[in-house]
Amino acid sequence: EDKVVQSPLSLVVHEGDTVTLNCSYEVTNFRSLLWYKQEKKAPTFLFMLTSSGIEKKSGRLSSILDKKELFSILNITATQTGDSAIYLCAVLNNNDMRFGAGTRLTVKP
Amino acid sequence: SQTIHQWPATLVQPVGSPLSLECTVEGTSNPNLYWYRQAAGRGLQLLFYSVGIGQISSEVPQNLSASRPQDRQFILSSKKLLLSDSGFYLCAWSVRGQGRAFGYTFGSGTRLTVV
Numbered sequence: 001e002d003k004v005v006q007s008p009l010s011l012v013v014h015e016g017d018t019v020t021l022n023c024s025y026e027v028t029n030f031r032s033l034l035w036y037k038q039e040k041k042a043p044t045f046l047f048m049l050t051s052s053g054i055e056k057k058s059g060r061l062s063s064i065l066d067k068k069e070l071f072s073i074l075n076i077t078a079t080q081t082g083d084s085a086i087y088l089c090a091v092l093n094n095n096d097m098r099f100g101a102g103t104r105l106t107v108k109p
Numbered sequence: 110s111q112t113i114h115q116w117p118a119t120l121v122q123p124v125g126s127p128l129s130l131e132c133t134v135e136g137t138s139n140p141n142l143y144w145y146r147q148a149a150g151r152g153l154q155l156l157f158y159s160v161g162i163g164q165i166s167s168e169v170p171q172n173l174s175a176s177r178p179q180d181r182q183f184i185l186s187s188k189k190l191l192l193s194d195s196g197f198y199l200c201a202w203s204v205r206g207q208g209r210a211f212g213y214t215f216g217s218g219t220r221l222t223v224v
Contacts, residue, residue, distance in 0.1 A: 042216060088153065096143065100152050
């Protein structure tokens with residue numbers, strides 16, 4: 001059975017801290033792994049990772065995929081209160097996209 | 110540009126009542142369409158996906174159903190709602206064709222509370 005597991009489920013940090021969110025997966029016909037940020041309503045796209053070892057960066061966020069060990073990490077440096085959200089990992093295969101349960105990040109001032 | 114519309118934004122329905130949530134996509138043709146549900150504090154669970162008119166795949170057995178009467182319209186329905194149907198429902202679309210899907214684009218969601 002396909003599954004996507006995220007850890008931790010919740011995380012509370014202070015502004016300026018660096019956080020690492022984890023996502024492991026077991027999915028047939030893997031095509032790519034995606035990270036989304038969900039604040040109040042619809043998730044918004046952050047990254048799509050298809051190849052191992054290639055880091056994607058966007059400002060203070062970065063992510064990398066390991067297709068051998070079947071996991072990805074999302075790093076956020078110098079966190080800000082606006083980073084508070086649920087971060088969703090999803091794996092795309094031939095048919096659809098499977099989501100993990102998400103990591104709820106709370107950044108305190 | 111492509112846009113996705115989902116309504117209503119919030120809905121409070123009594124147990125046993127019917128449900129109809131609608132999702133439409135503009136600016137694209139032949140999209141893949143999806144319905145997801147997010148229970149409180151949990152990730153997104155795929156309910157249905159559709160690759161074409163009248164083609165519906167169900168991921169989870171339940172009292173919900175989906176229909177795609179037109180290419181860019183996707184409807185989520187129930188004849189009799191259960192308390193457990195409460196949650197946040199998201200419609201999404203992606204470009205048809207393997208390898209071209211740059212993730213999914215989500216609608217703004219419907220928060221359903223069954224009382």
